[in-house]
Amino acid sequence: MLAGGLSLGAGLAAPPVRAEASGAKPEILTLVVNGDRVRLEVDVRASLLDTLRDRLRLTGTKKGCDQGACGACTVLLDGRRVLSCLTLAVMHEGSEVTTVEGLAEGDRLHPVQRAFVDHDGFQCGFCTSGQIMSAVGLLAERPRVTAAEIPELMSGNLCRCAAYSNIRDAIEAAAHLSREGE
Amino acid sequence: MDTFEYKRPGTVREALRLIATHPDAEIIAGGTDLVTLLRDRVRTPARLVDINGLPLDGLRWSRDGVRIGALCRNAVDDPRLAAAYPVLVRALRSGASPQIRNRATFGGNLLQGVRCPYFRLPEFACGRREPGTGCAAIEGDGRLLGIFGTSAACIAVHPSDCAVALLALDATVVVEGARGTRRIPVGDLHRLPGDTPHVEHALRDGELVVAVEVPASPFAARSTYVKFRERASYAFALASAAVAVHSERGVVRDARVCLGGVAPKPWRAHTAESALRGRRLDAAAIEAAAEAATAGAAPRPDNAYKVELVRGVVRRALTELLVK
Ligand SMILES: Cc1cc2nc3c(=O)[nH]c(=O)nc-3n(C[C@H](O)[C@H](O)[C@H](O)COP(=O)(O)OP(=O)(O)OC[C@H]3O[C@@H](n4cnc5c(N)ncnc54)[C@H](O)[C@@H]3O)c2cc1C
Ligand code: SF4
Ligand code: FES
Ligand code: FES
Numbered sequence: 337m338l339a340g341g342l343s344l345g346a347g348l349a350a351p352p353v354r355a356e357a358s359g360a361k362p363e364i365l366t367l368v369v370n371g372d373r374v375r376l377e378v379d380v381r382a383s384l385l386d387t388l389r390d391r392l393r394l395t396g397t398k399k400g401c402d403q404g405a406c407g408a409c410t411v412l413l414d415g416r417r418v419l420s421c422l423t424l425a426v427m428h429e430g431s432e433v434t435t436v437e438g439l440a441e442g443d444r445l446h447p448v449q450r451a452f453v454d455h456d457g458f459q460c461g462f463c464t465s466g467q468i469m470s471a472v473g474l475l476a477e478r479p480r481v482t483a484a485e486i487p488e489l490m491s492g493n494l495c496r497c498a499a500y501s502n503i504r505d506a507i508e509a510a511a512h513l514s515r516e517g518e
Numbered sequence: 519m520d521t522f523e524y525k526r527p528g529t530v531r532e533a534l535r536l537i538a539t540h541p542d543a544e545i546i547a548g549g550t551d552l553v554t555l556l557r558d559r560v561r562t563p564a565r566l567v568d569i570n571g572l573p574l575d576g577l578r579w580s581r582d583g584v585r586i587g588a589l590c591r592n593a594v595d596d597p598r599l600a601a602a603y604p605v606l607v608r609a610l611r612s613g614a615s616p617q618i619r620n621r622a623t624f625g626g627n628l629l630q631g632v633r634c635p636y637f638r639l640p641e642f643a644c645g646r647r648e649p650g651t652g653c654a655a656i657e658g659d660g661r662l663l664g665i666f667g668t669s670a671a672c673i674a675v676h677p678s679d680c681a682v683a684l685l686a687l688d689a690t691v692v693v694e695g696a697r698g699t700r701r702i703p704v705g706d707l708h709r710l711p712g713d714t715p716h717v718e719h720a721l722r723d724g725e726l727v728v729a730v731e732v733p734a735s736p737f738a739a740r741s742t743y744v745k746f747r748e749r750a751s752y753a754f755a756l757a758s759a760a761v762a763v764h765s766e767r768g769v770v771r772d773a774r775v776c777l778g779g780v781a782p783k784p785w786r787a788h789t790a791e792s793a794l795r796g797r798r799l800d801a802a803a804i805e806a807a808a809e810a811a812t813a814g815a816a817p818r819p820d821n822a823y824k825v826e827l828v829r830g831v832v833r834r835a836l837t838e839l840l841v842k
Contacts, residue, residue, distance in 0.1 A: 363524060380524040380566070383553065403554050404618060416620045422550045423621065426524050427568050470617065477595075477616070491751035492615025 363426045369394070370438025378425045385409045385420035388435060396436040396465045400494075407493035408466040410473070411435050417473025419492075436465035439472065448472050448510045455506035459497035467493045471507045475514060483508045519556050526568040530694060530728065533569055538696055538724040540565040545726065547589060548621035550614070551630040559640055560631070560647055574625075574728055583733040585692075588625035588726075592618075592680065603732060605741035605760045609683035612745045615752050625727040627680045628691065628707060629719060632782075633754055634663060634674040646672050646715040653715075662756070665817040665824045666781040672715035673818075675779055676708055677754050682778035683743055685786060686760035689732045695725035704730070708783035715782075737764035737772055744835040745778070746827050755779030757827035759811075759835040763799055770794045770803070775811055775832060780824055787811040790832060799840060808833040 362377040369392060378387055385402070388394045388411070400408030402421045409420045412434040439446035445453070448471050458464040470493045474481060481489060486504045495503065522544075527533040537543045544563035546552050547570065555561040574589040577596060584599065592610050600607040614622060636642040636654040643652040655663055655673055663673040684704045691702045708719050721727070732738075741762035747753040758778035764771045775790040790811035797803040811832040815825050 379521070381519045381521055381556070383557075402557070404550060404614075407615065407617060410617055417617045418621050419550070419617045422548075422553050422618070424524075424546075424549060424553060427526075427546070427549065427570060429526075473620075474616065488751055489616055492617045494752075 365426060365429055367425075367428060368430075368432040370434055380424065380426050382425050383421055384411070384413075384423050384425045384428065384433070387425035388420060388433070394435050394437050397469075398462055398465055400462070400466070405494075406463070406466070407470060408463050410466040410469040410493065412469060412473055415476060417470050417477075434469070434472075436469055439468070446472070447513050448475070448507070451506040451510040451513070452503070455502050455509060457499060457503045457506035458495075459499050463493060463495045463497075467495065467503055471503075471510065474507070475511055479511070479514060481507075481511050519559065520562050522563050523565045524568065525565060526571050528571045530572055530574070530726065533567055533572060533726060534694065534696060534724065536565065536567045537726065543567055545569055547623040547626040548591070548618075549626075550618050550622045551626060555631055555638075558638055560638055569625075569726070581734070583731060583735075586624050586730045586732065588728050588730070589623050591620060592622040592624070592627055593620045601739070602734075603683075603687060603738050603741065605686055605738075605743045605762060606680070606683040606732070608743040609679040609745075609758075609760060612743060612755075612758075613679040624680070624730050627678050628684075628704070628727065628730070629721075630678060632674040633677045635659070637674060646674060646711070646718065649714070649716040659820065660818050661820045662754075663818075663821060664781050665815045665821055665828075666777070666785050667710045668782060668816070669711045669713065669715070671713050672711035672782065674711070674715075674782055676781070676783050677779075678784070679743070679745060679755060679758060679778055681708070682758060682776050682784040683741075683760045684730060684732065685784040686741065686762050686774040686776040687732050687738055688735060688774075689730050691727055692729040692731060693721060693725045694728050695722060699728075700725075701731070705784070705786060711782050735762075735764075737762040737774060740764065740839055741774075742835055742838045744831050744838065746831050757824055757831045759828075759831040760784075761832070761835040761839060763794065763836070763839050765799060768798055770797055770799055773807075775807060775836075777811065777828060777832075780815075780828060787813070787832070789813040794836075799836070801837075804833055804836040804840075807836060 365378050366375050398408035400406035404422045411420045525536050542564035574587040578585040637644045642654040664675045689704045693700050743760050745755045745758040755778045760776045762774040773791045773794040775787040777785040790807040793806040793810040808829045
């Protein structure tokens with residue numbers, strides 16, 4: 337079970353004196369992360385990304401740029417794909433967060449994960465958890481997505497290794513599979 | 519990042535009180551811009567007011583048009599909106615990325631900070647960020663910066679695509695404050711820098727954007743948005759055009775030609791609109807409008823290419839309307 341309890345987001349400096357003056361103190365936050373309810377104290381400044389990685393030790397979600405430019409930190413927030421580096425954890429009391437660690441059921445990979453393996457949708461793998469989470473979000477938004485639409489609708493996820501054509505093929509295959517399953 | 523007090527009001531009234539009672543309060547909506555500004559210490563509020571608990575989302579249709587809540591997300595996917603205001607939905611879809619659009623709100627999009635690289639790096643002088651400190655861009659790299667409406671104090675461009683479309687649609691921003699509700703035409707929301715670049719918009723202290731109203735208009739349905747950028751997607755505009763045309767018996771009665779990525783605010787090209795009025799919308803009229811759209815351009819050597827981009831983007835956008 338994931339349980340926080342420390343007072344500050346790891347990696348953050350202790351709040352300056354001004355914090356005391358303005359009455360800032362850690363906030364108690366409840367999140368449902370990959371189906372588990374977790375309660376933790378967070379620094380109001382902590383991003384959702386740092387909270388997942390440093391506090392909950394869910395390091396599958398990657399930090400590529402920390403400024404919204406790469407998509408490596410994509411997670412599902414209440415079912416929708418978002419960038420976890422561009423939001424503060426404290427803003428999401430009671431929300432459900434799904435990270436790449438939450439996709440597989442035991443040893444059974446999620447169909448999108450399976451498709452990335454089958455179609456060689458990565459090289460170094462750094463962008464992959466973000467790509468997969470974004471693809472899961474895309475298929476929820478648009479189950480009938482066509483191959484031609486995929487590049488634009490996945491344009492929020494950059495891949496330094498340029499595995500783009502295999503990523504597109506993987507998502508097309510996963511879309512096909514999930515439609516057959518209907 | 520300096521710390522701050524975090525507040526999440528449940529009503530507009532409570533939100534207004536929280537903003538009004540603290541001189542250093544800042545609103546956060548989607549957070550897709552403000553979180554980076556906080557992290558980079560461009561903004562250092564002492565109180566952060568999270569407005570996501572307010573009932574300000576959704577679209578409300580009436581005979582007069584549509585009212586879009588300030589918290590409505592940029593990913594808005596509504597067939598009626600796409601049919602009534604194609605220029606708006608195209609502008610939204612051309613902005614940022616799907617993940618960002620899922621969080622970004624209408625209010626935040628309109629009030630997002632400029633993307634001038636010096637504005638975002640506190641080690642550089644920037645009078646928009648800190649009044650009276652000068653402008654690193656004037657002597658620096660201005661390739662991505664403005665050719666219209668700039669001043670000796672600031673040459674930044676407003677980055678919003680959505681705002682350019684809203685200008686072409688004669689939209690109004692609905693604002694609430696301690697003294698009640700006001701309506702600001704979207705073209706008056708952003709300020710030209712003049713010698714006070716830090717006065718970025720027309721909101722008074724303590725005011726909150728609650729909605730955007732887009733009127734029903736004869737030209738809204740025949741409208742489009744074209745955006746030129748450095749790559750096919752996920753990039754800010756180098757130059758963009760929101761155009762709308764209303765013709766009767768083949769003759770243009772009224773038109774809107776608005777430009778993005780080239781001025782400190784969404785830029786209305788009145789001369790291009792005049793060039794179209796009273797004419798048939800054909801290749802010659804489009805050429806005249808494209809040329810007229812560059813009237814008043816004052817480029818620098820490093821961004822003179824934007825003048826040609828303006829011609830090209832207006833031509834491309836109006837040409838798309840020929841088949842509509
Ligand atoms: C990588 C990247 C690429 C992008 N590309 C584009 C692009 O191509 N085109 C484009 O248009 N945009 C682009 N954006 C910008 C994006 O659209 C904005 O960040 C977003 O629209 C801001 O909305 P938000 O709700 O997240 O605002 P926030 O970050 O929450 O707030 C932004 C500002 O608005 C103020 N504010 C928010 N809501 C209100 C309100 N209701 N009343 C008063 N003040 C308010 C806040 O105080 C803050 O100053 C990009 C962003 C990133 C990170
Ligand atoms: S152009 Fe404007 S935003 Fe950029 S450094 Fe100069 S004053 Fe600042
Ligand atoms: S780490 Fe969030 S977009 Fe790059
Ligand atoms: S696989 Fe290396 S960055 Fe995408």
